[in-house]
Each structure stands twice: as structure tokens, then as C-alpha cells.
Amino acid sequence: MAKENQFVEQIANIDVDFPQWYTDVVLKTKLVDYGPVKGTMVIRPYGYAIWENIQNEMNARFKKRGVENAYFPLLIPMSYFTKEAEHVEGFAPEVAVVTVAGGEELAEPLAIRPTSETIIGTMCSKWVQSYRDLPLKVNQWCNVMRWEKTTRPFLRTSEFLWQEGHTVHSTAEDAENETQAMLELYKEFAENCLAIPVITGRKTEKERFAGAVATYTMEAMMHDGKSLQAGTSHYLGQNFSTAFDIQFLDNDGTHKKAFTTSWGVSTRLIGAIIMTHGDERGLVLPPVVAPVQCVIVPIAARKGGVIEACEALKTKLEGAGIRVALDTTDNSPGWKFNEWEMKGVPVRIELGPRDIEAGKMLCARRDNFEKVELPLENAADSIKELLASVQKGLLEKARKHRDERIIYADDMAGILAGVEAGKFVKAGWCGCRECEDKIKEETAATARVYAEGESAEKCAVCGKDAKHVIIYARAY
């Protein structure tokens, strides 16, 4: 009992103090540490490994869609930003600028990219000459900087890692299709790799990306019922091709302005994983992206043959492509159980003299704490099965959590009550900015996304005829 308490004190209670729980977990599991400059974070090996797994899964999907990876410069001339009026207005407040280099004041200040539409647009205008050059699809994995006022590891940091895809098309239809296809790709990735169910759809004008014609989002519900924008896909129309002069000679012999898109997901996805699946014991990582999918804890390790058997099992599992850790430290088994659970490892194998003699292994799954004894024979297959089952279980659990917390409201009081109880609230909207602002003012909730294909009688704010249904929630 006393021992149990000792562990529980390590991290805050997830349901009592969620923000503190989050901070405790990311630091204690060594995902991140704070950097010396305000709002910066060091992504430690355990956290970066998740990012690498995300990159691998996404790159495979991008390639299938004909997207190529490239790299564009970190520094962008300030003048580029001013070419698209809305874009500069949206980003100016949070851009960090280099004014001195080589000991001299620069003739033109250089922005540290907050996003790369401007420089990629500039380059594309050089590269695109003919309709035969289209579509052009590039992606870059890079860091960007946005000088935010308040920050939190993974969720909002001054500097973060992301991928930004940029495509150029000859027609509006192609560009719109690309925007939708990428949104769909993100959704499939979020659900199948991260086990995070998402709601996709369009953002309101107020929430639209600065310079876009339309912004689409995927919104995920976190443990506390708040929403997290987990990825965006923008249809930029001809806004950037106008500003950066991206035009091509079409097959009818005339010059035409291109249509562009951009889309991105960031290291914020790691925050989404943590806040979606985490529980009172710490992280719970989906097997597809978990740095360690399976940990082997030897029992009575000094007894003859135990370590050897563990190593043999590890080799066998690794041979089958499973990411395995074997914990041979001097800590007690109980200590290791708690530690690896906090680190979110999906499956734990306990292997001791009794098991070895019986030709078995004791497997514990992280999602529901069930333990099963499985034969050591065909261990790789049964562990793979178990991992797949955990992956599926996490998605189902998250989906149930979310679906139980989506409600409808007819008026402001209903929206307020809903978001205060950590719900996603669907409500009718007349479509005017005043009503949207009023909801934010009175409930601290924002319009997350249009609920597509749904209709309502009246606007929950003004009572006029509703044109749309909106999902409102408080958000990170």
C-alpha cells in the first residue's frame, strides 16, 4: 500500500490536474526537456523516436501520392511576406527576425520561417513554366518558429518540427481535390497509426489560415474533452500564385495562373497521442509509433538461464521486426513494471524461471492491463497479434470516449454547460461573425469545424435561421 502511494505521487492525478499530469508525464518519461530559451524544448531520444516513426509512416503515404521531399531555407526575406497582404497580417506578430549577421546590420531583415508558402511560392514561380510541369508536389520536414506568448511542450512551442506540403495545380478542381485528399490522408494516418479518431471538415472564416481560400482541419478530442487541431490542409486558390507570380502556359496556348495548396502536421501530434491515450499511470503509446513496442522484464535474473532466455526471445522478436527492449538493470521487477508502464510501452513480457521451464511467457498489455500466458513457441506471431489488438483497442477506447462527449445544444446556455463539462457541442449557426465572436466571449469555446452534412433549425446565438451546424469546443 505504501509502495503504491509512493509511485502514484510521481505524477499528478490525470482527472484532478490534467495540465500538471501532462507536464509531469512528458518530463518524467524523458520525451522532452525545456530548452534555455523561453518556449523552446529539447526533444529527447524517446520523444524523437516517436517523431521518426511518424515521419516514416507519413513519407510512405506521401510517396504514394507523388509527393517528393525537398528542403527550403530557414531564412526568408521579410519582403516576401508583404506580398500577400492577409498572410503578412496573420503572421507578423509572431515572426522572429534576424537583423544582424556577420557583425553587420542587414540591408533587409530576414524572417525565420513561421511557414514557407512565400519562399516555396517564389521558387515554384521559377520552376513552373508549362502545364506539363504540373502538378508539382513537394514536402519538407523542417523546423519553424512562431514567437508564441504562452507555450507548452509539443502543444505550443516557439520552435517546432513539422512537415509542410505544397502543391501547385493547373485547375481549381485539381487543387481542391488535392486539399481534400491530403485531409483524408491525415485522417487515415491519425486513426490507423496514432489510434486517434478525428473529425475532419472546414474551418470558419475566423479560424482560416492567413492567406487561404479555405482551411480544412482534423480535430481530436483530448482526455479532458478539449479539442486539439491535429492537422490542417489549405486550399490557397490563386492567392499565392498571384502574389508570387506562379503561372504556366496551358495546352490551349494561353498563360494561366496556377492554383496551390499547403498542408501540415507537426510535433503537436505527439502531444495529441499523450493527451488522447494517457492514463493515471502515464503514457500509453500506440504500437505503430511506439519507440519500444515490447519490453522484456527478466524475473530472478541471476538464476541460471534467465538472461539467456530473455536475450534469445529478444533476438527472435527483433528478427520479426518488433521494437524490443530488454531491461537488465538492477531494479526490482515491480519497479520496472511501473517505469515501463509510465513510458507507455504497449506490451510487457515477464520471463522468469517458472515460465522458461513451462515454455511460456507472461504478457501484459498496457491498454487494459490484461495479462495472458502465451507459449514461447511462435512468440513473434503472438506478440504481433497482441500489438495489433492493443492498437485496435486504443482506437476503440478513444472513439468511445469522444462519441460519448458529443452533444447538441440549442442555445448559449447549452453550449456553455457543454463545453464546461468537457464536451464537443454541436449547434446551429446563422453564419455571421458576431455570433461566432459572442460564443467565444461567453463560453471560451471556439468554432472548431463545420459539422458536415448536418442541419439545424436556428442559430444558437441569435435565433435566426441556421445555415450550418458547428462543432464548438474549448481548444488547446
Next chain:
RNA sequence: CGAGGCGUAGCGCAGCUGGUAGCGCGUCGCGUUCGGGACGCGAAGGUCGUGGGUUCAAAUCCCGUCGCCUCGACCA
């Protein structure tokens, strides 16, 4: 940027009616343990965030400053 809280050993804290720093965990060494945070013995580790002031004397009192965390306004 507004409101609150916190800076003392790697981490968590005590010390704050001034007298020259302590506890728990962790770390290191040796040994015994091992199926849900084991134990014994020994050891290392701190210019008390920082600058100034008051005083014979400051972790402690006063003023400034920097940083971090939480909650709001702005954003992935």
C-alpha cells in the same frame, strides 16, 4: 500582455519571528535480493535564480531583475 503561484543538492521539499544549510528520493561503491516501485553498509553532491540595499551577521528582511508553471487574451 493581464491574474495567480514558484525559484534552496539531479528531482521533490523543509528551513523564512536573521547566527553561516537539512530531510526524502535519486546518484556512486560493495554485498544480499528479484512474479507490482526490495534491503544493508559506505560515499559524493549546494557561491540558497540573479543584482543591489539594511545589518556585526542575510536562504531568511527591503527594492529591482531574470526565469519557470497554471489560468485568461492571440496562435499549429
